[in-house]
Amino acid sequence: MAISSLLGIAQRALLANETALGVVGNNIANVNTPGYTREVPDLESDPSIVSPQGVLIGTGVHVAAVRQVIDPLLEKRLLGAETSRREQGALRDQLSALAGALNELDQPSLGDSVNGFFDAADALARNPSGTAERETLLGRARALADELQRRSGVVATLQRGADDAYVAATTRANDALAQIADLNRAITAAEAGGQRANDLRDRRRTAVADLAGVVGVQTVETADGALTVSAANGAVLVDGGGVVHQLAVRKQVVGLDGQALHEAGLADASGNFIAVPGTFAHGELAALARVRDSDLVGASGQLDGFASAIITEVNRVQTNGGAGAVDLDGGSTAAVPLFGGTDAKTITVLLTGADAGRRIGAALSAEPGDNQNALALADLRTTALGALGATTFSGFLAGLTGQVGESAAQARDGAQAAEALQQQLHNQRESFSGVNLNEELTNLLRYQRAFQASAEAINVGNQVLDELMQLVR
Amino acid sequence: MTISRVSDAQSFALLVSRTGQLQASLQTLEQQIASGKRIFSPDDDPLAAAASTRAQSALAALAQYGSGSRFGTDVLGAQDKALDEGEQILVRAEEIATQQASSLLSPGERAAAREEVHGLLEALTAIGNTELGGRRVFAGLAADSTAAPFAAVPEDVSAYDPATAYSGSTQEFFVKVGGSADDRVRITTRGDTVFGGALAALKDLWTALDTNGGAGGTLAELGTARDALATERASVGARQSELIARTSQVKSLTVEQQKALSEAQDSDLVAVIARLTETQTALQAALTAGAEIARTSLVDLLKL
Numbered sequence: 208m209a210i211s212s213l214l215g216i217a218q219r220a221l222l223a224n225e226t227a228l229g230v231v232g233n234n235i236a237n238v239n240t241p242g243y244t245r246e247v248p249d250l251e252s253d254p255s256i257v258s259p260q261g262v263l264i265g266t267g268v269h270v271a272a273v274r275q276v277i278d279p280l281l282e283k284r285l286l287g288a289e290t291s292r293r294e295q296g297a298l299r300d301q302l303s304a305l306a307g308a309l310n311e312l313d314q315p316s317l318g319d320s321v322n323g324f325f326d327a328a329d330a331l332a333r334n335p336s337g338t339a340e341r342e343t344l345l346g347r348a349r350a351l352a353d354e355l356q357r358r359s360g361v362v363a364t365l366q367r368g369a370d371d372a373y374v375a376a377t378t379r380a381n382d383a384l385a386q387i388a389d390l391n392r393a394i395t396a397a398e399a400g401g402q403r404a405n406d407l408r409d410r411r412r413t414a415v416a417d418l419a420g421v422v423g424v425q426t427v428e429t430a431d432g433a434l435t436v437s438a439a440n441g442a443v444l445v446d447g448g449g450v451v452h453q454l455a456v457r458k459q460v461v462g463l464d465g466q467a468l469h470e471a472g473l474a475d476a477s478g479n480f481i482a483v484p485g486t487f488a489h490g491e492l493a494a495l496a497r498v499r500d501s502d503l504v505g506a507s508g509q510l511d512g513f514a515s516a517i518i519t520e521v522n523r524v525q526t527n528g529g530a531g532a533v534d535l536d537g538g539s540t541a542a543v544p545l546f547g548g549t550d551a552k553t554i555t556v557l558l559t560g561a562d563a564g565r566r567i568g569a570a571l572s573a574e575p576g577d578n579q580n581a582l583a584l585a586d587l588r589t590t591a592l593g594a595l596g597a598t599t600f601s602g603f604l605a606g607l608t609g610q611v612g613e614s615a616a617q618a619r620d621g622a623q624a625a626e627a628l629q630q631q632l633h634n635q636r637e638s639f640s641g642v643n644l645n646e647e648l649t650n651l652l653r654y655q656r657a658f659q660a661s662a663e664a665i666n667v668g669n670q671v672l673d674e675l676m677q678l679v680r
Numbered sequence: 681m682t683i684s685r686v687s688d689a690q691s692f693a694l695l696v697s698r699t700g701q702l703q704a705s706l707q708t709l710e711q712q713i714a715s716g717k718r719i720f721s722p723d724d725d726p727l728a729a730a731a732s733t734r735a736q737s738a739l740a741a742l743a744q745y746g747s748g749s750r751f752g753t754d755v756l757g758a759q760d761k762a763l764d765e766g767e768q769i770l771v772r773a774e775e776i777a778t779q780q781a782s783s784l785l786s787p788g789e790r791a792a793a794r795e796e797v798h799g800l801l802e803a804l805t806a807i808g809n810t811e812l813g814g815r816r817v818f819a820g821l822a823a824d825s826t827a828a829p830f831a832a833v834p835e836d837v838s839a840y841d842p843a844t845a846y847s848g849s850t851q852e853f854f855v856k857v858g859g860s861a862d863d864r865v866r867i868t869t870r871g872d873t874v875f876g877g878a879l880a881a882l883k884d885l886w887t888a889l890d891t892n893g894g895a896g897g898t899l900a901e902l903g904t905a906r907d908a909l910a911t912e913r914a915s916v917g918a919r920q921s922e923l924i925a926r927t928s929q930v931k932s933l934t935v936e937q938q939k940a941l942s943e944a945q946d947s948d949l950v951a952v953i954a955r956l957t958e959t960q961t962a963l964q965a966a967l968t969a970g971a972e973i974a975r976t977s978l979v980d981l982l983k984l
Binding site for chain 2: 238239245302303306307309310311312313316318319321322323325326329330332333334336337570572574575576577578579582583585586588589599601602604605606608609610611612613615616619630634637638639640641642643644645646648649652
């Protein structure tokens with residue numbers, strides 16, 4: 208009995224250590240797999256039995272479970288940190304693009320165009336009958352209009368880009384929802400036998416982190432291993448093996464480029480759109496919506512206000528407030544404005560053609576050499592305008608560049624902080640759940656030695672049996 | 681948080697992120713050295729970006745105020761020279777009037793004097809028509825493509841009317857030399873107000889010589905006309921010195937604005953280079969430490 212039990216024990220030990228070696232090997236193989244949680248074999252001694260001599264003896268070892276080393280609380284905090292990291296990261300990316308679009312430090316800047324225009328007005332005031340000065344002023348006016356249109360176009364493009372990213376984010380969220388539901392089903396099925404489906408759980412965790420980055424979610428694990436995922440306001444997105452509500456988008460307000468922007472909501476079972484204002488207040492989706500609907504619209508409004516002030520003020524001087532200044536040929540400019548359009552998108556120079564320069568009203572009288580109106584135009588450079596909040600043109604631009612710079616700087620700091628927090632939690636997770644090769648190699652040695660020893664035990668059992676056989680012969 | 685256990689992925693990720701950060705800092709520092717600039721985007725330093733925008737625009741405006749002042753100084757300089765010549769003409773006319781006041785001169789000498797006065801009239805007309813860079817300095821700086829402001833003196837001076845000789849611009853010309861709408865300096869005076877009296881006095885002298893009248897009677901008129909030119913010259917001089925003062929003021933303001941601009945956007949090269957060296961050392965250290973990560977593995981020591 209004892210000898211055959213030695214063989215049995217050794218055989219089970221071989222199996223257990225072989226399994227343990229497999230677990231270690233799997234850890235080593237996954238040392239660089241993102242989201243992988245290290246596993247340990249839970250070795251458990253087999254139940255003792257009473258020997259013929261009446262004592263309790265052990266019967267060996269078996270692997271009770273292959274357990275993931277994971278801290279569920281830490282995982283929840285990581286999920287929240289991921290939401291915040293992606294939200295702040297999207298804010299940073301979008302706002303730094305806006306700061307780049309309105310960058311006054313780069314050449315050519317909007318400020319340079321404004322300065323160039325007023326430089327030309329000053330030059331015209333010094334030589335009101337110079338045709339070169341007049342052409343220069345018109346050229347600078349066109350450059351200013353082009354620059355304003357270009358900036359306005361860039362802001363509109365940024366908004367369209369933010370909207371495209373918004374729609375793409377909902378698609379990604381839906382992919383993640385479908386994946387989570389699939390994995391829920393697979394995990395429930397795999398764990399019905401009592402074993403934990405570790406790799407499936409790792410994959411589900413990755414999918415949930417993806418989803419959390421987009422919208423921010425709450426999760427509850429049910430007894431069967433399935434994960435119930437709900438949005439921040441409690442709307443259930445995934446329950447068990449099925450997606451309850453997908454994210455849906457519909458066209459809502461009109462964007463800066465004249466095309467519709469999208470609003471995210473939920474889809475009911477038959478695919479109808481349910482508006483859920485305030486539901487997606489976190490994550491990438493919220494950040495994209497904020498930049499698209501607030502920051503970019505605000506910046507575009509500022510540009511429009513600036514362009515409108517340029518158009519109004521320059522035309523007021525050019526037409527002498529409607530009373531008419533005098534052009535180079537003695538004609539009245541009462542109905543000859545310089546700029547057309549109403550905002551940054553539509554601003555144009557109306558004076559075109561071969562003798563357009565002669566139509567500029569530099570004089571207020573027909574006297575040769577009169578430069579009074581050109582002086583008034585040059586004075587606009589330093590005039591504080593009510594329409595611009597009692598600042599000058601350049602003061603307004605300085606304010607605008609400072610403002611977009613400040614939002615971008617804040618977003619950058621926010622993103623850094625969110626990343627640092629996420630990194631810290633990630634480090635904690637790695638420290639707890641990550642694979643350390645030295646440790647695994649040690650374990651490899653440990654189980655290998657145990658395996659060798661068990662094999663030796665079989666050898667010993669075999670020899671003992673041999674000797675017994677000899678006795679029988 | 682104390683880390684008591686480090687995963688391999690973590691140590692490599694740390695190496696990657698640390699060297700990545702250091703390389704990004706290196707690039708920024710190199711960019712700062714290459715460009716001499718400290719900020720490249722408004723979010724690098726929003727306040728400095730706004731200050732730099734303001735300073736750029738102030739510099740552009742100052743450059744124009746400087747140009748205005750210089751232009752005005754040039755025009756006033758040309759006027760000063762013309763007025764000086766005008767004064768010389770009147771001095772000569774006074775000499776003639778004094779000589780001709782005596783009745784001892786022959787008719788031939790009178791006729792010669794009369795011809796000289798005719799020449800003086802023509803010379804003063806030419807001075808009134810002075811051009812600077814193709815523009816009439818005593819006619820509101822109108823372009824010389826418009827008719828000359830002072831009509832030519834005819835051969836028969838008796839047909840000349842000084843009162844209607846001026847047909848130039850009645851608009852005086854101001855240059856902008858500062859930000860406010862009041863910062864303007866007049867740099868022209870209408871030709872008829874400057875030279876009207878002198879032309880009339882010369883015409884009267886010519887008439888006196890032509891009609892054998894008393895040339896001495898025109899001395900007072902010539903004196904008044906010369907005083908008028910001298911007064912205008914003094915005014916021109918005063919405005920010239922105002923413009924010169926403005927020019928030097930613009931220069932010092934420009935220096936101040938350039939300083940402000942430099943403070944806002946220029947990099948402190950010494951500090952940046954010191955930081956560059958520091959960062960390079962840190963990067964080297966990080967890479968050296970990173971190379972050690974691979975070397976401290978049990979894999980190398982085991983013969984499995």
